[in-house]
Amino acid sequence: MIELVSDSRCTGCGICVKVCPTNVFDGAVGEVPVIARQGDCQTCFMCEAYCPADALYVSPLADETEHVDEDALAEAGLLGSWRSRLGWHKGQTRLAAIDTTPFLHRVEPVRLDG
């Protein structure tokens, strides 16, 4: 579930409010959004992918909340890590351009769906 909106990093662009599929955030453009409906978070990581300021952290725990410490997350390189994996930061190569899924069959025993 979403656990962090960093006050110091957030630029108030409002993108997370707009892109969250389950409408977890409240807040007008220019404000730091609040996590208003954390229980509705579906842990899809999309807000993080779209956040241009690396200001959000979604814990991978689907059903329970978790205390997080912003400095520790930053230290561990986790803030903005999903956006980075997708290659969505400026100047990065997009994941899609280096996607190895078409080569999976070389190592897989069998092809499964999904």
Place this chain on the structure above:
Amino acid sequence: MTARNVRDADVLVLGGGPAGAWAAWSAASHGARVVLADKGYLGSSGATAPGGSNLLYLPPDAELRERAVAKRMAGGGELSEARWIHRVLDGVYESLALVERWGYPFVRDEHGEPLRNHLQGPEYMRLMRRVVRRAGVTVLDQSPALELLADRHGVGGAWGLDRLTGAEWEVRAPAVVLATGGCAFLSKGLGCNVLTGDGLLMAAEAGAELSGMEFSNSYGTSARYSTVTRNRLLSMATITAADGTVLYAGDGVLPRDAIARALLDGPVHAVLDRADTAEKRALLRTSHAVFFLPYDRRGIDPFTQPFPITMRFEGTVRGTGGIRLVGDGCETSVPGLYAAGDAASRERSHGGQSGGGAYNASWAICSGRWSGAAAARYAATAGSRARRLAPVGAAGLRSGSPDTIDTASVVAAVQRETLPLEVSHFRSVTRLRRALAAVDDLWPAVLQRPAPGVRGRVRSRETAAMVATARWMHTASLARTETRGMHRLAEHPAPDPAQRHRLVLTGLDRVSVRTEEVPA
């Protein structure tokens, strides 16, 4: 309350996953004025966006295609139609070339051939948003549709809420495409909590039929604490039961029955130890990248450290049931109403089985294109009629009852009768009868007044849709007294040649079932 924001269009698309995006693009490319409304956001919402999809990408080689069609006919329990499978194989092949032209950076093989059999969800859906908007479509994000509008000519629009402002919106359009995805009962599979069967309920209220609702028993496997239900990389795992029994040794098809049975007895663990070289691990990490996200964040190395797994119910999402289609343009039996993607019955191409072949994402593309084009054509001929539109729904929307729907408790009750492995994986007549009775009893509860506020109103409607969908699923599952495709009944463990037909459902207060022969 602010006044309802009313607009006109030729085609209204409800849902902005791949099916809705392709439908909107297709309708706009055929000259229609298109509005697309999504509950969340076109680009991030739905089952595809957070992860991605393996696709059917078969070169137009007659023999390859014939073999794929034969395999699908058998896998789908002989309920598909060869012509529709060919349409999907042709359609997706052609469409993926378009995706590349639009800017998707498919990787290439040693010979420079593009490899178009997988789409990374975030990249794909971000691109589709750009394509749809460039085609001139008006996109309404955070705008769940709540109800269809219709008159004696058929469907003519819909209305809903803007979740950010609380304002009501209404779009009047002679053609409406339902692309609202399937129903996964808020089980927190990746991207699936927006999928509550809303389109199925809206369609049924307008008089449309459902088909294949018994093919609705898939589960996605994830780490127990996580939502990431992309499964493919688990083929590289060793999976072990609580008592140490090895359930899967990385050597074949995942034994879902054995895993499900072991989960009833205790924790089951997986470890991706079949990826036993640095090269293999690197290859996996840049394939289904989202798979690794939960482990990396927990500080777990999934290649060496076993992690507990669970199975999350997906209902109709990786099933094949949905709104019955009557024509090549994904027409429903109601004039002006079309269905695409997971909201539609996918039986015509997949039959009774959606797994094992990347059919759903390919279907979303094709059915989206077909429905958008047909809706645009229909709007061009039917567009100028005078309409006397009225809303056609009730459940979760308005009521004479003094009592308010207790959405949390109704959702919990419907989940108890759908999510457990005992109900939907190990289907049996005895358990399903109890489940059906329980969800039938919930129907009056959703005929009460909607809960207040934007969230309350949307959740009330979603709750009604989930109760309705559970009733259809269980009714159909009990009506098919055999095992066929993905549907199974413990008491009837084999296919019955006399039941090689489809099951068509209608009705809300009273659900009725009829059979339909599979067209040759």
